[in-house]
């Protein structure tokens with residue numbers, strides 16, 4: 028679909044799409060994000076990989092400006108977050124389904140389009156077509172299967188064609204065929220110029236990302252390509268590579 032492709036990313040200082048600068052988020056005593064700094068160049072898929080509770084969702088919420096940092100700051104396309112206007116350039120698929128069960132498929136997508144100020148009626152149809160839900164437009168979201176709800180969730184995150192996308196565990200509970208389709212969508216969006224951050228607590232899709240950031244206890248413990256991290260750790264798989272980097276940090280601490 029020609030008109031479902033994202034707008035090309037606007038240039039950011041130093042060609043940085045997403046910046047984390049000393050990000051810290053405390054919940055009481057707990058440092059859910061414990062000093063994360065990185066620059067992510069545009070036009071790539073980045074995988075945030077780490078076990079449950081390692082801080083992936085909190086990091087994404089900081090980067091999108093959904094929660095305020097205890098320390099440090101985040102920038103998206105050169106704009107310091109939180110910034111309401113900048114949300115027009117950001118898509119965010121939350122963990123779990125952020126869709127309204129009492130609204131139809133079409134109404135859900137229209138709600139998000141309206142929230143983002145998208146006037147173009149074709150945008151809703153294009154987003155639904157991309158996830159192959161155009162023929163379910165009048166179905167109540169509450170009657171969809173789990174996989175269909177994930178697809179609707181993705182359509183809602185894409186409806187305003189954002190150049191930067193955050194997808195929090197988008198393929199959890201999604202069947203293998205749909206997973207392949209999702210990754211196909213992600214790759215075509217990036218080929219069209221978008222920047223995607225996708226989180227996961229499993230390593231099995233990691234090699235579909237251009238670059239990986241291993242997250243543990245609120246920190247980035249390693250960054251690189253799948254092959255690069257395996258080589259650096261001297262391990263055949265990413266699970267063992269993760270343990271290698273996690274152990275090294277403890278020795279160094």
Ligand SMILES: Nc1ncnc2c1ncn2[C@@H]1O[C@H](COP(=O)(O)OP(=O)(O)O)[C@@H](O)[C@H]1O
Nearest residue numbers: 054057059077078079080081082083084085086
């Ligand atoms: N609103 C909150 N209040 C208190 N603790 C929280 C809150 N959100 C997350 N946490 C805690 O912060 C840590 C990181 O959580 P989260 O970012 O959801 O990790 P992940 O997405 O990697 O599973 C966990 O220990 C979690 O219990």
Ligand SMILES: [Mg+2]
Nearest residue numbers: 083084085122
């Ligand atoms: Mg999470």
